[in-house]
Amino acid sequence: HQIKSLQYSNTGDMILVVSGSSQAKVIDRDGFEVMECIKGDQYIVDMANTKGHTAMLHTGSWHPKIKGEFMTCSNDATVRTWEVENPKKQKSVFKPRTMQGKKVIPTTCTYSRDGNLIAAACQNGSIQIWDRNLTVHPKFHYKQAHDSGTDTSCVTFSYDGNVLASRGGDDSLKLWDIRQFNKPLFSASGLPTMFPMTDCCFSPDDKLIVTGTSIQRGCGSGKLVFFERRTFQRVYEIDITDASVVRCLWHPKLNQIMVGTGNGLAKVYYDPNKSQRGAKLCVVKTQRKAKQAETLTQDYIITPHALPMFREPRQRSTRKQLEKDRLDPLKSHKPEPPVAGPGRGGRVGTHGGTLSSYIVKNIALDKTDDSNPREAILRHAKAAEDSPYWVSPAYSKTQPKTMFAQVESDDEEAKNEPEWKKRKI
Template identity: 75%
Template sequence: MDEEKLPSDGDIGAVMGFSGFGKKARTFDLEAIFEQTRRTAIERSQRVLEDRQKGPQMEEEGESSKSVKGPSQRDKTAARNQQSGSSSSDSSDSDSELVGPPVPPQHGAQEDELVGPPLPPDYRDNTANSDDDDDDEADAQDDDDDDNPVKKIPDTHEIILQHGTKTVSALALDPSGARLVTGGYDYDVRFWDFAGMDQALQAFRTLQPCECHQIKSVQYSITGDVLLVVSGNAQAKVLDRDGFNVMECIKGDQYIVDMANTKGHTAMLNCGCWHPKIKEEFMTCSNDGTVRTWDVKSEKQHKSVFKPRSQQGKKVVPTCCTYSRDGKLIAAGCQDGTIQIWDRNMSVHTKFHCRQAHTPGSDTSCLCFSYDGVTVASRGGDDTLKIWDIRNFRKPVNEANRLTNYFSMTDCCFSPDDRLVVTGTSVKKEEGNGKLVFFDRASFQKVYEIEVTNASVVRCLWHPKLNQIMVGTGNGLAKVYYDPVKSHRGAKLCVVKSKRKEKHAETLTQDYIITPHALPMFREARQRSTRKQLEKDRLDPKKSHKPEPPVSGPGRGGRVAAHGGTLSSFIVKNIALDKTDDSNPREAILRHAKEASENPYWIAPAYEQTQPEPVFAEESEEDEEADKEPEWKKRKI
């Protein structure tokens, strides 16, 4: 149907019997409203100017009226209103876009903005230059601080946390910065709470989650409720904030050739980290030549497998792994010196690949993405620190050499403002101090360094919220560097608390009961002081629980003498000390014959009625002669 044939609204209203379809929308004249608003603002500004100028002019008129009578106040006010009206109208015509009250006339001639009556001229002349100079110096100093990233390094103060005596190989802070976790070669994982510690700086919990395996890496999830612990075994663990086990990864079948067909790792783990966006996902890499992603809710099998390959297609061991800041890329540094980066959703072919990033055979100890997600920093086992642009991944943007690295987990990280790159250096025992070195990201010049201690600097962490630097060393120390002005919370919470006094176990004295009307024989002596009562109780063996002295002699009351701790040793000792000689048993038995015949006790009384009298044969002369014969003549029977 053509539009010309459609009936209009008026025709439809006439047919239906009403005038229109409801109320029409109101229309506003915006230009008229803006003009009215501008005029109202001009009038208000005129009133404000009149009120401000009334005060000083009335004082001047009062002084002049004493000497000479001038024009009336009403005439002055009218002239001033006319003048201000003309000036305001001129300003409004010249600057029609101005919305609000116009700028006072004095402000155009004066540099400083004043509220209230104007200051005397001499004050203005004396202070204008000094105020301007101070403001310029402050602005210049702020600009210098903004331009110079070295001044933002928080290293004026430090605290030392004693983890143990062996290398601190793992370091982690939760996202809020309230709790620090350290792990080391001594198999221990220690929890430090900044808000709960005092100046004693003691860990509130110590545990060994992986038994006799060195801790390689620890990291909190993005929510801070769980902790990933990677150790020298093939199974990573997830703990809650109190150290209780939440999940343990399954171990794979080590007899299967293709590692993609196993459900878990089959060799020692090297590194692990959480996904920066998904709180349930984490990643581990192992000596079995795979990088695997996991889900906390399903511990029976991994989510996906990434297999690094050499140029010849052979298996390569990944030594470190990390996510990009947005979580879309997965990067791994390998033993053959390559850096391989995959798309998280495409696990077969790499998206970025650099074949000769570091010296082949050296363990790449750390990979770290910058906060803008474009730059990657790599810390190699060949004593180098390199910066890469993933958009042009063939050669490094910058490189720093002669940074000694003896550990397979030496860290590198970016500053919170993304303008500095930080790493640690290693030293041999008693051959110098380990340093924390700062490089400018743009020029890659060494701009600052901190001598930490006389051992290697293994782990380093720069927390963006706290603005504090955590360092793990090779002699069992975890140092926290901070600045009272530039840093927030963290170590500042515990250094202001004094040490808690140790509670000494004291013997409680018996309560003294006051009985004023008791008889003298039942009245207790009044207690003068607690110390004297303690001394008296100490002399009382019952009140002081004095131990019984050792038994002297053979023992009494079921107690064995001091020469033997057990009954068997006591019996053996008594047998050894027995003086009787039992070499002739017949004589030993006949020794009791006279006593047994005179006072029978055991056998004779029982057979007293039925026992016959013994009759013995009498000895003859032949027997006596036979006894007198020598032994060799005796007849043998």
């Protein structure tokens, strides 16, 4: 999204970033995000019941006295105040309305110098001012401050808090007294503007008002125009560059004017005697010139192929190069030899290349035993007779003489079977 407004907080530790999205962000001086405003529910009709903006933002402004409070205006026809500590919901909602009670989109908004008033300029040409603590009805409302259908790009309060300046999209600059908000004090026309964020500002001593002008490409130069507040006479103008002058800021402490143009150029105007710090800190630094020392030394000419480390090998024939590559196991992609002994490094040993072959050869072996179990038991008969321990003591009285079954062959068993059990061949 396009960045529409950037503003430092009064303490200088946070920056308010307003873009074309519906969510404003606050970042610190190192560029890390501090908070992001929540997006409201766009399907709710009453914008006062949503927790945040639902449409594109236009501009934003920090509260001049309360740290961590700022304000934004949006295409959803609301002006909302926020707190940095509570990004999940706005603090209050102001809804600009026409004289007939219809919605109207605010294009710019600002706080008064004491922070008690909130001013917003709308697309129907009206300027509406609310008490910060009363969100229902505006305290001041002038319905034809500028031409209807134009975007008023800036409204700003004077340092004494009694005068309001407005930069209209109808190529005019007007001065208002909020104590008598029924007509403008002064009006100046012939100040073309083609950007919806062209600024106007007061000088630190409240004696001058400055704004920028826009031009078509190749049709002159953008100007910074100064008006006297008391008579509203054009007292001075500066040709900035061959592009439109969009942003301008007269810093009250540095006493320097910062200007931003439509071709991406930023300029700072200062007075060597009346300005403090700012641009003066970097202007006094001059570019260091390199010291040029001329010396005559004996030159040495070293041929690159004279030393072995710089000597490049001559290109051999293709056949010899292929034979050499064939002997190289990496270039010839020689397969790895089989592993001797037990497997290692994830490779199975000589028993086989797969896990199944290893199991067949080592685990699933045929261990059929054809030995006679009777002979295997009688092999230990003498040892059991000499030192009986388990079974013999139990039968020493009842059956002192060991009796074994007689060996009978399978043929004799077959002869003793009944006729109906005998196998018929």
